[in-house]
Each structure stands twice: as structure tokens, then as C-alpha cells.
Amino acid sequence: MRVTADDVARAAGVSRAMVSRAFTDGASISVAKRTHVRAVAEELGYHPNLIARGLTGSRTGLVAVVVGAVARPYEAWLLEHLGQAVRKTGSWPLLIQVGPDDEVDSALENALAYQVDGAIVAAGSVSKRLAERCKSVGVPVVLVGRILNDESADSVCCDNRQGMAEIVDFLVARGRRKIAWIGGTADTFSNLERFAGLKIGLAAQGLEIFDIRQGDYSLDSGLAQGLALLTSPQLPDAIVCGNDAMAMGVVDAARRLKIAVPDQLSIVGFDDIPAAAWDPYLLTTSRNPVQETVDAALELLVSRIADDTQPFRSVRLAAKLVVRSSA
Amino acid sequence: MRVTADDVARAAGVSRAMVSRAFTDGASISVAKRTHVRAVAEELGYHPNLIARGLTGSRTGLVAVVVGAVARPYEAWLLEHLGQAVRKTGSWPLLIQVGPDDEVDSALENALAYQVDGAIVAAGSVSKRLAERCKSVGVPVVLVGRILNDESADSVCCDNRQGMAEIVDFLVARGRRKIAWIGGTADTFSNLERFAGLKIGLAAQGLEIFDIRQGDYSLDSGLAQGLALLTSPQLPDAIVCGNDAMAMGVVDAARRLKIAVPDQLSIVGFDDIPAAAWDPYLLTTSRNPVQETVDAALELLVSRIADDTQPFRSVRLAAKLVVRSSA
């Protein structure tokens, strides 16, 4: 059987309320009593039942962390940081993996049933309806990797356009003019912004996109689209990709076709995932500041849990060009 | 405010118990009433509070998933499958990331406080003490990636020795005799078994290990140890690594040193992570059957939750040699 606060109270000769206070920081209880109760609890192997505490108290200590396909390098990297950051606030991450966008709503719905203290959504999007529901039950939602325009949640995102603009400037300075694009999953916030950034950057240089292809953010899709681009009659002199994984696929494609990188072709990614720095890729890319993103996300979450009347904030973090040898 | 079962009961003109039954499969309630209650609940936006249900009922629907550094390819890959498998049983994964081995105990302790229905531990090890505690409170623990000899938990693991034996046979058949080893994190179950398998396999062929180095399962450590091995006076003709990531580092090392792979040097990994199949690596390796492992782990967990008196089981899954061009 499990040891309950009642058992401890009896053994320690105090009331159940005292046991509760002994395990609550800042509760009014004498030092002597706290020490004693704790000692008795220790001896009996008592640990407060966090589910019961969650039912009574205002917090469960659970935070929903919604992520996409975890096995992908960027998502895995983000999740590692996200999970640690949640732990640092003293809460535990309830992992919610989602596939296509439309699952986020139902996943979040379930998290709400667990009375999570908040949710960090780093995949897909949240419907207006659900955002309202979260708000009405007082569960703050922070979006990572997208900025919400309709003022229904806090959000953090890197500056995709600025990152793309820097990439374009870099490529043009390197003498590239025929710049092709391989986009990630269409309709994705990051893809839309990165694509927009590319177009704006090129326009500012008086250029147009040389060619456009679409992948799905996977290395394989980058490889496939890269092969297609590099075997078409008109060759680009640079290929900019929606993320690093696809750019790595393009590096592979160029290698298969014996196209010299970066001499004949520049290849650029986005995110600066760990693998971007591996020998065979050495990707020139734009760093998505994951650690800062996660820190900002938790700061937003914690501050909203403390005060849910403040106006919604959106944090834009600068992306940073990282030059390696692929461009 | 949140809508509770009482609100629904009042609105539907039934007792609170009926609301509960309407949301419990198999409870004795007329079809008409169930439909009606559900409809009213839907309208009011009622969702059963799973924390309250967890306090009363026998299950919380929470399963602790303990993993190591999530950003590593193998761990990320495993976690993706693990999380999905837990969801398939109708439970939610409580994510517990651990660093060094000794953190597992305290992490699990916390999970216990959340009254998890079970725990899947795919990192580090669980102390005898904690295993006993889990047992005494009726929380089944399934170990993934290690087999327990002391009969205190169910476990699933691939057959590291058999996998290594096949690797050795393959290399010897290819004419390799000077086989070096780069181990992963020392004292790790997988590392110990894989190393043992290598030695046994070599002994069976009348060979000894040519050289031994130690990494930490990271690509960087494989690169560093690979460079060390390949710049020593006596060169091996094959390097077997404790996992794929390190083998990929060795491939990078060989490339830097312009050593032809596999002509001059065979490189072999273990696990068959997705990246092992990428163009620049094309690793010959032994496939760690992640999907089957995860399926087995959940089968063990579910069956033990149903009946905790059955004897402990350990499942060994065959590893499978995957030949690509690195060896």
C-alpha cells in the first residue's frame, strides 16, 4: 500500500494539515515540526501524491509539450531543450506528439483534461476555438516557431525573413544570381516566412527566384528535389532550402551528380542543426537560436501563469548566418 | 470556470454518477441516457477531469518514459516510437530526460508521485531499491535496451552479442584480420554486451582485438578516436564501433585522412539509425529493431498492469546485419 499523509500524521502525532504544510514551501509551520514531520515521512517512505495535490491546489505541475515528428533532427534538438527548460521550472513535460496540423487541437484537448498548468506548442497550429478554450480555463499556451497575429497566445519565433535576407545578401555577394528554392511543407508558418524572406531579399537585389521546388522538410525530399533541379536544362548556381535537412539532401544530390560545391553550386540551409556541422555537409545556414527560443518560451509561460491579464507578447529572435563551406 | 460533472448532471437531469457512467465504457447505463448525457456534456463543453479520475480510479493514464539525451539520433528515434506506442495504449507519456545513470532513481521517484500506471526506462539503470519500491506500490517498470538479471522487472533488448558475432563473421569473410574497437560510454549495458560479443566472435575466429579505444557514443568521439586509430603506427583494417554515430565519425576521420573505405578500411556501426543510410555514410551496421523493441516493451507493460503476479520476462530481439558500403 501507499503511504498517505494520514499515516505520517498519525506516526508524527500531528494533524494531516501539518503534514501538508511540512511539504509546502513557505507554509506556516515551526521549523522543529517541519523537520520532525519530514523525518517521519522519510522513514515511512511517504511522498505526497501529486495527483491529489493537483486536484486541490491550483497547479498540477504538468506542462504539455506539443512537438512534431520527434525523430527529425530539428525537432529532437528542440525537444531536448524544451524538456529541460520545463524541468527547470519545476514542472514535468507531458509529451504530445502530433502528425498533421489538425491533430494539435485534439491533443491539446486531452492535455487540458489533465489540467496542465500550461502548454508549449512547437508543432502545427492551434485553432482559434481551442485557443479560446485554453484561455477560458486559464491554461496559457505559448507557441514556438510561429507568431500569432490574432492576439490569442504568446509566441516565440526566430526572424525567418531577416535570416533569409542575410542568406540572399551573402549569396549575391558571392556572385550568385540564379538562386533556386526548395521549400518545406507547404502552408507551414516557417516555410511561408522563409519563402517570403527569400523573395523580398532577392527583390531588393533586383533578382527573381530562379526556380521553385517543394519538399517536406526531410532529407530525402531535399535529395529528390535537388536531383530534379540539378538535372534540369537550366542549372541554378545556388539552392536555398527551407531547412537544413533538405539542404543536406541537396549536398548529397550534388555529390551524386559530381557538381562541385561551392564552386559550381552554393547550397544553403536553415536552422543550423548539429548535423549541419558534420564533415560531409559543412552547411552554410542560418542559425535558429533554439536555446534562446526555449528560454523565451518558458519565460512567457511562467510570467503568464503568474499574471494572465498582461497583454500577449510575441518574441522575435534574430537568426544568425553561419558560413561553412557549402556556399 | 471549468464545467464539472455536477453541472452536466444538473443540466441533464440525472445524477452525477450517471455522468460518470456516460463517460465510462462498459458502465451500466441505458443507451438513451448515455447519448443524452453526452450530448448535454458536449453542449456545455464538459471534459472529465483526468486528475480527479486518477485520484479515484485505479489508473491515471500516465506512463513515465525515461530517456537519455533526446537530441541524439538513436534516442530521438526510439522516443518517437515509444511515445506513439504509449499513446496507442490510450495512455500519455510523461517525459523524463535523464543525464548520468544516477539520476534515473530520482526521476522515477517523481514519476511515482504522479501515480503513473507504469514506467518505461530506456536510459540508465534502476537501483534495486527503487525497483522494489515500484513493485511495492504496484507500478510496473519495463527496461528497454538492457536485460535485468536480478528478476525485478521486465526487459527488452536486442541481441547485442549475436549482432556483434555476425559483424565479426562478415568482416573476417571479407578478409579483415586487424579489427579495432571503439566502445561507447563505459559500463553501459549495451557497450558491455557489444564489446563482449566482439571478443567472443573474434575468439571463435582465432583472432584478438587489434586495438581498443573508448568514445561516448557521440559522432565527435568517433571522429576523435577514429583519427587517433588511423594515425597510429599500426593501422587496423577494420574498425567496429559501439554505435552508428561513432562509426559515422570514423567515416569522417577516414575521409579526412584519405583512407579508402571499404578498400583499405572497413567501418561498422550498430543500431542502423536513419542517418546510417545517408549517402556520405552508407554504413554497414547491425539493425537494432526499434519498432519491435517498443512493441514488446508495451506488451510487457500492459500485460503486467493486467496481472502483476506473472513471472518477469526478458525479451531478446535479434539484431540483423545490414550491409552497405562502409565495410
Add this chain to the structure above:
DNA sequence: CTGAAAGCGCTTACAG
């Protein structure tokens, strides 16, 4: 099939 009652293990006003 249905309802009233008890209880899950805590926390939090409320008195003292």
C-alpha cells in the same frame, strides 16, 4: 438501469 453516499489524498480558508 439509477441515485445517494462514501471516499480517493490532498490543500486551504477558518478559528484559535
Add this chain to the structure above:
DNA sequence: CTGAAAGCGCTTACAG
């Protein structure tokens, strides 16, 4: 600082 009481939102025997 301390205890008795009420209550968090459910589920589950227990009667009917």
C-alpha cells in the same frame, strides 16, 4: 504556529 472541517471532481460499491 496548529487543528478540525470543508472541498477539489471524480468513481465505486451499495441499495433499490
